[in-house]
Every structure is written in C-alpha cells, then in structure tokens.
Amino acid sequence: MKRLVSCPQDCPDACRLLVTVEEGRVVAVTGDPDHPVTRGFACAKTTRYPERLYAADRPLYPMRRVGKKGEGRFERVSWEEALDAIAARLREILDAYGGEAVLRYNYAGTMGLIQGRRPLVFFRAIGASELDETICSATGEAAWAAIYGAEKLGVDPEDVPKARTIVLWGANVVSTNSHLVPFLKEARRRGARIYAVDVYENRTARFADRFFRVRPGSDGVLAMAIAGELFRRGAADLDYLSRYVEGWERFREAALGYSLEDGARASGLSLSELEAFVEGLIGGAPQLFRVGYGMTRHASGGAAMMAVLALPVVLGAWRREGGGALLSTSGGFRLHKARLEGLHFWKNARPKGYFRPNPYARHVNQIQLGRALTALDDPPVKALFVFNANPAATVPNAGLVREGLLREDLFTVVLENAMSDTARYADYLLPATHPLEHADLYTSYGHYWLSWSEPAARPPGEARPNTWVFAELARRLGLSLPELEEPPEKTARELLDTAHPYLVGLSFEQLMEKGSVKLSLPRPFLPYARGRPDGGKLKLPVPPVRPGTPEPGFPYRLLTPPAHHFLNTSFGMIKSLRAAEGGEPLVWVHPEDAGREGLLDGGYAELESPRGRIVRRVRVTEAVQPGVLVLEGTWRAADAPDGKSANELTPDDESDLGGGSAFNETWVRIRPLE
Numbered sequence: 001m002k003r004l005v006s007c008p009q010d011c012p013d014a015c016r017l018l019v020t021v022e023e024g025r026v027v028a029v030t031g032d033p034d035h036p037v038t039r040g041f042a043c044a045k046t047t048r049y050p051e052r053l054y055a056a057d058r059p060l061y062p063m064r065r066v067g068k069k070g071e072g073r074f075e076r077v078s079w080e081e082a083l084d085a086i087a088a089r090l091r092e093i094l095d096a097y098g099g100e101a102v103l104r105y106n107y108a109g110t111m112g113l114i115q116g117r118r119p120l121v122f123f124r125a126i127g128a129s130e131l132d133e134t135i136c137s138a139t140g141e142a143a144w145a146a147i148y149g150a151e152k153l154g155v156d157p158e159d160v161p162k163a164r165t166i167v168l169w170g171a172n173v174v175s176t177n178s179h180l181v182p183f184l185k186e187a188r189r190r191g192a193r194i195y196a197v198d199v200y201e202n203r204t205a206r207f208a209d210r211f212f213r214v215r216p217g218s219d220g221v222l223a224m225a226i227a228g229e230l231f232r233r234g235a236a237d238l239d240y241l242s243r244y245v246e247g248w249e250r251f252r253e254a255a256l257g258y259s260l261e262d263g264a265r266a267s268g269l270s271l272s273e274l275e276a277f278v279e280g281l282i283g284g285a286p287q288l289f290r291v292g293y294g295m296t297r298h299a300s301g302g303a304a305m306m307a308v309l310a311l312p313v314v315l316g317a318w319r320r321e322g323g324g325a326l327l328s329t330s331g332g333f334r335l336h337k338a339r340l341e342g343l344h345f346w347k348n349a350r351p352k353g354y355f356r357p358n359p360y361a362r363h364v365n366q367i368q369l370g371r372a373l374t375a376l377d378d379p380p381v382k383a384l385f386v387f388n389a390n391p392a393a394t395v396p397n398a399g400l401v402r403e404g405l406l407r408e409d410l411f412t413v414v415l416e417n418a419m420s421d422t423a424r425y426a427d428y429l430l431p432a433t434h435p436l437e438h439a440d441l442y443t444s445y446g447h448y449w450l451s452w453s454e455p456a457a458r459p460p461g462e463a464r465p466n467t468w469v470f471a472e473l474a475r476r477l478g479l480s481l482p483e484l485e486e487p488p489e490k491t492a493r494e495l496l497d498t499a500h501p502y503l504v505g506l507s508f509e510q511l512m513e514k515g516s517v518k519l520s521l522p523r524p525f526l527p528y529a530r531g532r533p534d535g536g537k538l539k540l541p542v543p544p545v546r547p548g549t550p551e552p553g554f555p556y557r558l559l560t561p562p563a564h565h566f567l568n569t570s571f572g573m574i575k576s577l578r579a580a581e582g583g584e585p586l587v588w589v590h591p592e593d594a595g596r597e598g599l600l601d602g603g604y605a606e607l608e609s610p611r612g613r614i615v616r617r618v619r620v621t622e623a624v625q626p627g628v629l630v631l632e633g634t635w636r637a638a639d640a641p642d643g644k645s646a647n648e649l650t651p652d653d654e655s656d657l658g659g660g661s662a663f664n665e666t667w668v669r670i671r672p673l674e
C-alpha cells in the first residue's frame with residue numbers, strides 16, 4: 001500500500017513523501033512525484049526511514065531508570081505505573097516549589113503543529129517555567145524583523161528561476177535545502193549566475209558558479225562594504241529607498257564609511273574578487289539572496305545578518321519576481337494559533353487546584369539549559385520534560401548540561417521515538433510515536449505549501465503521541481484540558497479558521513483531500529515591493545557590525561555546521577548514514593595548521609575550548625581555510641570516540657540579537673592525542 005505523508009523534519013523542504021507500507025510497517029520512502037517542490041525525490045536521510053522507525057534500540061515501552069543517572073539502564077513498566085509515578089512526583093514538586101520548578105525542553109524534532117506545539121498547553125496550565133526557543137532561528141528572525149517586520153515572507157522558491165543573480169550566502173542548500181536545487185538549476189539554465197559565500201568549501205560551494213570564501217564572522221563588514229560600493233557606483237535604487245524605506249540615508253552614510261578594501265581585508269577576499277562580486281550584482285537583476293542561519297550563530301551574527309539582508313533593499317531587488325531575500329517563508333502561514341499553545345490561559349483564567357497559568361512565569365533561554373539546571377534557584381528546576389529534542393547533544397556548553405542532567409534531585413522525563421543521548425538520562429523514558437505514525441498539520445520555512453499528514457504506519461510496541469502523554473498526566477493532576485484530548489482533525493480545523501487572505505476559503509476537507517495545498521499568495525508575489533506588507537515602511541537601521549575576537553590562548557575558530565546525511569542528531573542511529581559521514585565525527589584541518597600542530601590525517605586530536613575538551617579524528621583538507629576548523633554535523637554524543645558532543649566546546653552566551661545561539665563563536669586549541 002502506498003501513502004502520501006508529510007516529512008516532519010526540521011528542514012525547509014517540508015517534503016511530501018510517498019511511503020510504501022506493508023502490514024502496518026513502512027518499507028520504502030520516495031518523494032511525491034506530483035508535489036511541485038518535492039518533485040519526486042526524497043533526501044539521503046528520509047529514504048532510510050524504515051531503518052529509523054524500526055531501529056533495534058527504539059524505546060517501545062515505558063521504562064523506569066534502574067541504573068545510575070545517565071547510564072541508560074532501564075526496566076520496563078506499564079503505562080499506568082509510569083504515568084501514576086510521574087504524576088505523583090509532579091504533585092510533590094508543584095506543592096513544594098510551585099509551577100516554575102517544572103521546565104519543558106522541546107524543539108523541532110517534529111515540525112508538526114499538533115505533536116510539536118500542543119503539549120505546551122500542559123505546561124502553561126500548571127504555570128511551568130517558560131522556555132525561550134532561541135537555539136536556531138532567533139537571531140536571524142530578529143535581524144529580519146529589524147528591516148522587514150515580524151513576518152518572514154521570503155521569495156517564493158518557485159519564483160527562484162526568475163532570478164538572474166543568486167547569492168547563496170552562508171547557506172549550504174545542496175545539503176540543507178536540497179529541494180531548492182532543481183529551482184537553482186532551472187535559473188541557471190535560464191542564464192542566472194550562482195554565487196556561494198561561505199567559510200569553507202562545502203557541497204554548495206562546489207555547486208556554485210563562483211565561490212567566495214570568507215573569514216568567519218566577516219559578513220557584516222563585507223556586506224556593508226558592498227552596500228557602500230553600490231551607492232558609490234550609483235547602483236542603489238534611490239527611488240525605492242526614498243519611497244519605501246525609513247532610515248536609508250543614515251544607512252547610506254554608514255555604508256559609505258566602508259571601502260571595498262575594508263570588505264576585502266575583513267573577509268580575506270581579494271579586491272578583484274570583490275569587484276567581480278559587486279559587478280555581478282549590479283549587472284544581474286533580479287538579484288536573490290538566499291541566506292542561511294549559520295552566519296547568525298556568532299557573537300555579532302545578528303548585525304551580520306542585518307547587513308546582508310540590507311543588500312536586496314539597497315538594490316531594490318524586491319521589485320521584481322525572483323528578486324529579494326529568502327531566509328524563511330514561515331511568515332506566510334497565518335494560522336489561527338491563539339489556543340494552540342495554551343496562551344489563551346493567560347487571559348482571565350482562574351487558578352484552581354493545579355491549574356495555575358502564570359503569564360509572568362520565569363523564562364529560561366534554551367541555549368542556557370545547563371545554567372538553568374545547575375544555577376537556578378527560587379525555585380530550582382526540579383522536573384524536566386524533554387520531547388522533540390536531544391539537548392544532551394545539541395545544546396551549547398554540553399558539559400554543564402550533563403552536570404545538570406546528572407543531578408540526583410532532578411526528575412527527568414523524556415518522550416522519544418529513538419534512543420537519544422538525552423534519553424539515557426531519563427528517570428522515565430516514554431515511547432513516542434514517530435510522525436509517520438500519527439496525524440499532524442505541517443507548515444514550512446522553505447516554501448508556501450501547507451500539508452496534512454495521516455498516520456501511515458502502526459506504532460510499534462506501546463508508543464503514544466506526545467499529546468496523549470500530557471493528557472494522561474493532566475487527568476492525574478485533576479486538570480481538565482480538552483485541548484490535549486481533542487482529535488487532531490479538530491485542532492487542524494481550528495488552525496485553519498482564519499480570515500487571512502493567504503488561507504481564506506481553505507477548508508480542512510480540501511486540505512485533507514489534497515494533502516498539500518499552496519497558500520493563496522497574491523500574484524505576482526512581491527511582498528516587499530512597496531515597503532512592509534502591513535503598509536509601513538521598511539527600515540534600514542545601521543547594523544553594529546564587528547568581527548568576533550579570539551579568546552586568548554585559543555587560536556582556532558571551530559565551526560559546527562550541518563552534515564549532509566544528518567538532520568541534527570535525528571538520524572544518528574543509522575549506520576549507513578554515519579558511514580557516509582566518515583564513520584565517526586571528523587575535524588577538518590587545513591594542511592598548514594596540521595603541519596604547525598603536528599596533526600596527521602587519520603590520527604586523533606584533542607580539541608580544547610575554555611569550556612571543555614573532546615577527541616576527534618583529523619581530516620587534513622584544503623576545503624577549510626587556515627585558522628578555521630570544521631566539524632560537520634551534530635553527531636549523537638554516543639557516536640563520538642569519547643562519547644562527547646562537540647557542544648562540550650561551544651559557548652552558551654547569547655548572540656547580539658534575539659537571545660540566539662552563537663555556536664560558531666567557538667575558539668579552540670588543537671593538539672595530537674598522545
């Protein structure tokens with residue numbers, strides 16, 4: 001039997017997948033041939049879903065810890081036993097410490113709105129600490145908002161073939177947004193030139209017509225220098241700027257303060273390379289800037305992103321189809337979310353029993369989970385619920401996270417459909433359904449198609465959806481939370497109940513029948529051709545750009561960008577994908593640096609930052625620039641030679657904007673392992 005479902009992964013492509021199901025089990029996966037963005041191909045990761053779904057170590061039954069914290073030794077218990085015990089412990093904690101002693105840690109393990117977002121209702125009902133979900137896009141979002149306003153309406157990828165110059169700026173799209181590639185190839189066939197701006201030679205650099213290799217953290221100065229040059233050469237669209245943009249004159253003054261030489265010096269590009277770049281932009285309208293989040297994961301990543309996002313404004317690129325910027329398309333999905341996550345409790349809700357919504361609950365920035373678990377007081381975090389995430393491996397300053405997870409007095413509940421690093425630290429490990437086994441509604445951040453996905457396969461063992469678990473816990477606390485118990489179709493109907501023109505007239509029946517429906521965008525889709533979509537002007541604040549500065553004694557910058565065959569840690573259990581990534585995590589070192597440090601290709605090295613140490617096998621390659629080390633992929637800690645995540649090294653300080661992460665602001669030293 002064949003079924004069409006949505007891919008739930010945290011990836012811009014949000015594919016429609018054609019799965020073959022035999023006796024309730026998924027046996028094969030390809031892409032929906034009829035979907036205009038998926039175009040019949042599934043990526044290297046999702047074609048392996050059968051291996052992921054039926055991995056030998058997938059948690060299938062509720063389990064209670066029997067070994068020491070973090071040892072990963074469990075005994076099977078019934079759902080009744082597990083839920084009763086968790087609820088009893090929760091009651092004790094709520095009575096003794098109040099709601100804020102409870103913390104959720106969740107992210108986008110599934111992008112489904114129901115299994116991803118609905119569980120928040122439970123936490124808001126009991127007044128738990130709030131988690132600020134900043135780890136990925138917060139800095140980029142804040143940079144976007146500063147110029148374009150809160151809605152992220154990137155260029156429609158289906159319009160990409162109309163662009164004539166395409167700059168893939170800090171976006172390794174061949175690996176992380178592979179369904180954009182057919183549109184890029186189509187643009188190229190029609191005469192477009194494709195540039196890549198990145199810090200190392202990744203697959204996208206090799207795919208591009210021209211690769212500009214820049215120093216990490218230099219994008220802000222580089223983009224300001226380019227903007228300055230556009231003004232100097234009379235290539236700025238002054239008509240567009242004066243009609244639709246606030247603050248552009250001050251921005252121009254600031255940009256004129258940067259010479260092309262400044263841009264070259266900061267980025268490491270030669271002056272002639274930079275001139276060619278600028279000339280390409282000027283001669284190649286419409287210009288499209290596909291920007292990635294990697295450059296925002298720096299100390300001054302927000303300012304860098306603002307500077308880059310200013311370029312299509314200066315060029316007036318938004319006036320033509322295919323022109324502008326594409327960071328995310330998520331702002332198009334104006335669903336009726338008022339009740340989805342329990343925010344409605346914050347209005348006029350009357351506390352009763354354990355129902356104690358608290359709009360003033362303390363906030364925990366998720367990138368500082370380690371600090372929250374080890375340093376928060378009044379109240380301390382006493383119960384941690386982890387779902388849709390693997391923070392033991394993916395959160396910066398992992399050593400501190402581990403210290404927190406090892407706390408004897410911390411009660412940790414993990415909902416998982418895979419044996420993640422975090423699952424090993426659980427006091428109760430609860431088996432979750434995989435999104436191919438439950439219904440959900442999906443938006444996208446890389447295109448404008450909304451989709452509905454029915455369960456395709458039977459959940460193995462006793463796996464249950466996240467919402468079911470929280471409904472059962474709510475019941476045991478005497479809370480009435482119908483939001484958690486309603487059928488997914490009902491939630492979906494409510495989400496679709498909006499008067500926004502992009503969604504108006506779309507019924508749940510239509511969505512269910514078609515599976516995937518494109519938003520009714522105005523045509524041509526030129527969201528910022530006349531300023532902001534709400535009628536206001538765009539803004540061009542002067543970005544406070546500055547490159548990062550090394551930490552004394554730690555001369556190399558370590559970058560940890562996504563790997564082609566992984567999706568964060570979500571596919572780490574699949575041996576063939578690990579093999580495709582080199583079998584174990586590799587640190588890429590430039591030959592000059594390898595020579596200086598005495599590192600041999602294939603040998604092991606110790607990397608040390610002010611926060612911790614890890615051991616990795618070395619790969620000597622000219623794909624990286626001198627002074628920069630690259631470790632592709634967030635591997636499961638369990639698959640590293642020392643059992644440690646690369647995040648042992650990364651800082652948990654916030655970037656300059658939006659409270660976001662700064663994974664790439666990691667400074668290390670490296671030496672051969674004796």
Ligand SMILES: Nc1nc2c(c(=O)[nH]1)N[C@H]1C(S)=C(S)[C@@H](COP(=O)(O)OP(=O)(O)OC[C@H]3O[C@@H](n4cnc5c(=O)[nH]c(N)nc54)[C@H](O)[C@@H]3O)O[C@H]1N2
Pocket residue numbers: 010011012136169170171172173175176177197198199200202214215216217218219291292293294295298559561562563564565566567568634664
């Ligand atoms: N295959 C695969 N796909 C994925 C993921 C994955 O892990 N694997 N992760 C998914 C997720 S969660 C996300 S958020 C997105 C990630 O999407 P993006 O953040 O857009 O990540 P990438 O496309 O890898 O782009 C990051 C690039 O930025 C570069 N970079 C780092 N620092 C700098 C800098 O200072 N300047 C410049 N110019 N470039 C810099 C890195 O070298 C890398 O090539 O991808 C999603 N898709």
Ligand SMILES: Nc1nc2c(c(=O)[nH]1)N[C@H]1C(S)=C(S)[C@@H](COP(=O)(O)OP(=O)(O)OC[C@H]3O[C@@H](n4cnc5c(=O)[nH]c(N)nc54)[C@H](O)[C@@H]3O)O[C@H]1N2
Pocket residue numbers: 010106107108109110115135136387388389390391394395415416417418420432433434435466560561562567568569570634646647650663
């Ligand atoms: N050093 C470094 N660290 C990084 C990054 C980096 O570039 N460098 N990137 C960061 C980024 S962009 C992101 S988005 C984060 C991602 O970090 P995480 O959010 O931790 O993502 P994953 O590691 O993919 O973990 C998702 C987990 O959700 C589980 N899951 C999937 N579906 C369901 C479900 O329906 N129910 C339940 N209960 N569980 C489910 C999966 O099995 C998986 O273990 O990592 C960040 N960490």
Ligand SMILES: [Mo]
Pocket residue numbers: 010136137
């Ligand atoms: Mo992400």
